[in-house]
Amino acid sequence: MRFKNSFKQWAMPLATAGLLTLGGLAKAEDNLKIGLVAALSGQSAKSGEAITRGLTIAIDEINADGGILGRQVELLRRDDESNPNKGLLAARELVQKEEVAVLFGGLDTPVSLAIVPLANRMKFPFMGVWAAGTPITKNGAEENYVFRVSAVDELVDEALVQYGIDKYGMEKPGMILINNPWGESNEKGFRKALESRNMKWAGIERVESNDTDMVPQLSRLKDSGADSLLMVANVAPSAQVVKSLDRMGWDVPIISHWGPAGGRFTELAGENGDKVHFIQTFTFVENQKGKGADVMAALKKRYPEIQDLADVTPAVGIANAYDAMHLTALAIENAGSTDGPAIRQGYYDVSRYQGLIKTYSNPFSPDQHDAIGPDDYVFTHFVDGRIVPLKQ
Structure with missing residues (x-):
């Protein structure tokens, strides 16, 4: 047993727990288990569904090719409900009771930041595939077990500022940020990007996930002369900004982190949701070629409800998630075992x-995770x- 289950109270089954067995394989003791803690319910449930699908397609390919270390791969999922405490409980249960070889994280930076110290203390690999908070991987641990195949806030913020300048002639942006560690991470990144260009900002406003009226915050930014908005928030608050x-009748450019992509944004934001320009690491397109076409075909076969890009x-x-799973398979093969330090x-x-x-x-390297x-x-x-690339 790689981890001793010494904390029984953490190993209680969660009410929202789910088990996904892939490729029609019967659950077996010798399966190599991979864990996922992500938002599988609520307004960000589409993010957890997308991660699940990416992992599933990759695992199907890996299993068809003989698995990892000769063992079939099995995915175990837990719903964090976008709640750090629930995410931490789920992580402990998957690692200590289920003995997953690697744990994958989901959309929310606060949830991932709650899991990071546990991963480093217990020496189990934690792979991020969505949460972009800079401190997730740059966490200061002497032995860092946290890796990521995802955007990174400090790099995204630099790109967002430059896009605002190039696309809109942005001179004095206002920041509208979710009031949590993800928003704090991006405030630092925006300040650094703007200061490096000797640019001023109109103001910094905070929003909560359950806010339904952001006119006061936006009015302050407008009155301060904001010519554009740099936005960082997940689906619901981003939609409420729009x-x-x-309601204000203020037509202002919105340059956003990728929060709107994580759920029912267009449904919640209304017809002007298409005015929000946001960053991604990948998007499927019409007439996809190469590996993208292969993955799309596999998605349609595995999930009959997928009919088109939308x-x-x-x-x-x-x-x-797809790329991270394949990189993880290579890492475990390189390790020759499921021992955390070896992986x-x-x-x-x-x-x-x-x-x-x-x-x-x-x-990856010791200095770059x-x-x-x-x-x-x-x-x-x-x-x-549909999420469509913008011409630049």
Whole structure:
């Protein structure tokens, strides 16, 4: 047993727990288990669904090719409900009771930040595939067990500022940020990006996940002379920003982190949701070629409800998870075991992988635990419910 189940109180089954057995395989003691803690319910449930689909397609491919270390791979999921405490409980249960080899994280930076200290203390690999908070991987641990195939806030913020300048001639943006550690992470990144250009900002306003009227915050930014908005929030508050702007009659450019992609944004935001330009690491397109076409075909076969591009939104969750699972399989093969420190070294020993997002070359090192950089970002918006790349 890799981890002693010494904390029985953490190993209680969660009411929202789910088990996904892939490829029609019967659950067996010798399966190699992979864990996922993500939002599987609520307004961000589409993010958890997308991650699940990306992992599932990758695991189907891996199992068809003989599995990992000769063992079939089994995915165990737990719903964190976007709640850090529930995410931490789920992580402990998956690691200590289910003995997963690697734990994957979901959409929410606060949830991932709650799990990071546990991962480093217990020496189990934690792979992020969506949450972008800079401190998730740059966490200061002497032995860092947290890796990521996802965007990184400090790099995204630099890209968002430059996009605002290039696209809109932005001179004095206002920041509207979710009031949690993700918002704090991006405030630091925006300040750094703007200060490096000797640019001022109109103000910084905070919003809560359950806010339904943001006119006061937006009015202060407007009165301070904001010529654009730099927005960081998940689906519901991002949609309320758009609706509040509509009530004000303020037509202002919105340059956003990828929060709107994680759920029912267009449904909640209304017809002007397409005005929000947001960043992604990947999006499926019409007439897809290469590996993208292969993954899309596999998705349609595995999930009959997928008929067109609108049905794979958000593609970024699928792509990040798909690539991360294949990189994890290579790391475990390199390790030759499911021992945490050996897998950590196995990530460092991955030399090359032709993925969905890009071809990875030595993606991880002791000083670099993020496999995706600023050259891998693409700007998008919603068109008829589909995430479509913007021409730049």
